[in-house]
Amino acid sequence: MKLMRKAALVMAAVPAIVFITPVGSASAHGYVSSPASRSAQCARGDVSVDLCGQAKYEPQSAEGPKGLKNCSGANGAFAPLDNDGLPWKVTNTGQTLSLTWTFTARHATRDYEYFIGGTRVGYVAGNNQQPTNPTTHTINLGGFSGRQKLYAIWNIGDTVNAFYSCIDLNINGGGGTTPPPTTTTTTPPPTTTSSTTTPPPAGGTWAANTSYATGSTVTYGGSTYRCRQAHTSLTGWEPPNVAALWEKV
């Protein structure tokens, strides 16, 4: 009995020691706040919480090994940031773009890299110094146009890791795969004439470049799907491809 009590006391003391040890905080890092990166949009609530994962609470913590080309740092809790099918807001820009990093901890910095696809369009040396907060960089987008995803990468000087942000751009008002402006074809909710709740109307066969309201249903490939998040559809966003947007009924 006495032994067990002693053991329990020791066990209780352990967590206190863990908390006292000042480990580099798990939530103290950085992200691109302007233009709003995917992480920033999650934190601001532009994209609904349940689609965003941990980015909603810690936009600054998409951390992973250096050298990746993704939005999450291959960090599972931030995987929704890699989903191009979510309704990310797109920033219109010319060839010159200014980006602002917000830091919650100013880590000694190796450098910053900016990529479109495999092309590095921007580089800023860090000289292993602590950055000021916030820090703004102006980069040139290397002749790219249309709808592009920019990887913004903050390479830390004294760890193997980097922090990742993705910014969705429409450069030079270019065509590319830019989604059409959301025309107000938003179908009004069904008028409930009786007291029974009528299900959302069947929206017919799924089609690209169509505005779908949350709750509307479509058929595709012989199956019926319900829209989870209002969006304008694009080729490639067929319901079986984008689970975040369509749920099979």
Ligand SMILES: [Cu+2]
């Ligand atoms: Cu940090």
